Amino acid sequence: MPKTMIEFKNVTFRYNAQAEPTLKNINLQINEGEKVLVVGPSGSGKSTLGNLINGIIPENFRGDLSGEIYIDGKDAKDMSIFDTSLKVGTLLQNSNDQFVGLTVAEDIAFGMENDCFDNPTMRAKVNQWSNKLSINNLLKQAPNNLSGGQKQRTGLAGLLVDDSPILLLDEPLAALDPMAGHESIQLLQDLHNELKNTIVIIEHRLEESLTQDIDKIVLMDDGEIVGIYHPAELLKKNILNKYGIREPLYIEALKKMGVSLNTLNEIDSVEKVNGPEVADRIKKVSANVKPISNYNDSDDILSIKKLSFSYGKKEIFDNLNVDIQKGDMVSLVGKNGVGKTTLSKLIVGFLTPNAGEIKFNGESLLNKSIKERADDIGYIMQDPDKMISKVMIYDEVALGLKLRHYPKAQIKAKVNHALKICNLYPFRNWPISALSYGQKKRLTIASMLVLSPKLLILDEPTAGQDYYHYTEIMNFLRKLNHEQALTMIFITHDMHLMAEYSTRTLVIGDHNILRDNTPAKVLDDEQLLAKANLRRTSLSILAKRFNVKYNDFSNYLIGKERDNQYEQ
Amino acid sequence: MNSNLFGYDHNNTWVHQLTGTSKLIFFILVSIIAMISYDYRFIILVLLLSIFAFKQSQIKWVQIKFVVKLIFIFAVLNLVMVFVFSPNHGAALYGTRHVLINLGYFTITKEQLFYELNLGLKYLVTVPISLIFLITTNPSEFSASLNKIGVSYRLSYSLSLSLRYIPDVQNDFKEISLAQQARGYEISKKGKLFSRLKGTTQILIPLILSSLDKIQTISQAMELRRFGKNKHRTWYMNRNFNKKDYSIILLSIFIVILGILFMKMDGGRFYNPFI
Structure with a gap:
């Protein structure tokens, strides 16, 4: 009989701040060496489940916990978060935020430092694992300079030095481009083959996760385990869409x-x-x-000519030319750090080009301030929290109009209209803090829509959303595009999103546009995909x-x- | 580029090779004794020595231009204020009164000038010592050095973490500020002063919220890797002392003893040439 590594018996947990339990009567058994995928829509309790496994609950979040949890045979009640961390190595969702060292080497060694290892042992272990994960040439780098994949490898190395028998990964694919995501999955597969440790992956990107061998999938919904399945069994059941998973x-x-x-x-x-x-x-x-x-024969709404830009000595664009037509739904793709966000920032005026011209409806943008450009072009950043500055929903949406001195009655009409379009009208008098991430995203879109922009630029509109919210946002954007002839550019890593929702794809390469074509043509060109760190669907x-x-x-x-x- | 506040340069002189701990000890001991002593002969001696070390560490003027100018301005301002508030302090200290220019309350005495000269020298001497420590010490070694001289590791690690997060917060600040401008706060030169000011304050709320979020995540990440488990921790970047480090510590002790000897000779903290 294989050894049981994680066992939940009738576990129910309610956060102190909440009226209803987040997890209800969970029974789960994970054996040594198994690779388990936990899937479920946002709010299904999968992160809470993860926090119970690694001991963050009850250490950092208080609440009512009943039932029994055993980690590697030991009762979790008797384990401090430090004891648990020697059993369960956790990779948090955003690897950028969990860097604690000033350099890669220090970050890998962090756990060992806390366990009072001596320097020669630490150096040997850091070298061993950085070699294994091919980050040995990055040891002296600061974390800010790494790519998403490299950050993740550093995080993993920092866990692997502990030799903990269980690895817990919270949405490891979230911040990676398609190729890096694929490599990350491969790496996990190789590690698992070699180390035979128990791996628990929390992820809602099912398709990418299934490119590796998964022993079982735990499907969660509304705080309960719907079922535990073998991948093929789950797919045949044809129930995923019902539970908000793509x-x-x-x-x-x-x-x-x-x-x-x-x-x-x-x-x-x-x-x-x-x-x-x-x-x-x-x-x-x-x-x-x-x-x-x-084919779109409308007039150009945006026209970029001979654009050059560099960050200091690092050249990003050299002589970039592109025209966007009215009504286009453009997806901007390319590998991490190639300049997709930079291009958007140049358009909205957050950055100034070294040379070249950007015209909007035939008028040059370059002499206009950010505020003036924002009258026509709405830019929605990836992280809604960076855009929101008010406490109440209504005020947030009204802000742009107030600052442009619209009369009160008109502001009210416009705000209500935008809130209705974005399905936020019922919440108009709520505080923003009560909104979910997806709702906040829609709020930022609403606060741009009130200004009646002609062009919307969206940075990763669906990042971190489950399938239900993903479809909701994208159908909403498509409707805006159809009904209001609103031109849109969105930056994305998601090949499905590109194929399904855009009419045109711009692949950004080093210094220039690598390809400008329909999504289907782009997806059909394997050489191009490899060059741009993209993957076939x-x-x-x-x-x-x-x-x-x-x-x-x-x-x-x-x-x-x-x-x-x-x-x- | 290593993210840091003071612009650590990746040079490799013998000053850089010293461990952070020995430089920190030198910095603390020597600046304390230089602060206590009012004997310009001793201070000039220390000053010459630290200028020598400063030259040896090959720090370039551009690296320190801003800080030095800032310190200079504050030092001069301070000296002027000392004169404004107690122009007679020197005479009271040294017990004699040699008037140079009689201006009533603002009468300038030799004693006052001598006192302020000593004071100025003391300010001056700390500049090279502190800059050497800040610029030639790898930021990764700061916390280890502090911990080694007895500061708790939680405290010293938070210093190193803030160094790590300064560029992130700067970035957030910039992004949020730009996003607010897009909403309609005219922070660019086209806006009125008041609206620019108001726009700037609007940045703070999202910045604080996003920073608080970060702090929560990072503290979780640290706990998950057993930060705070033991009373002590080791440091990956810690280096063992070698001969040079011991010599530097001996040198700083020697300087302290020298300072004390000077004080014995002077019969107090002040060297008095007027008697």
């Missing part, structure tokens, strides 16, 4: 084509999935597709396996998706 794209596609999931073999791998009807169906649907015209893998043109296949699916939406 199904893998290829499963979605197969369902849309009318393939019954129960007839499929090896359903948990896009590389192997097959069944009696699959090949026929894919060929049939791809054969007679109405071409979707993405499982759809294009499926298309390739069954020898159909990706373009046709994806057009069929997108067409079908849009039909569905208009029916609703």
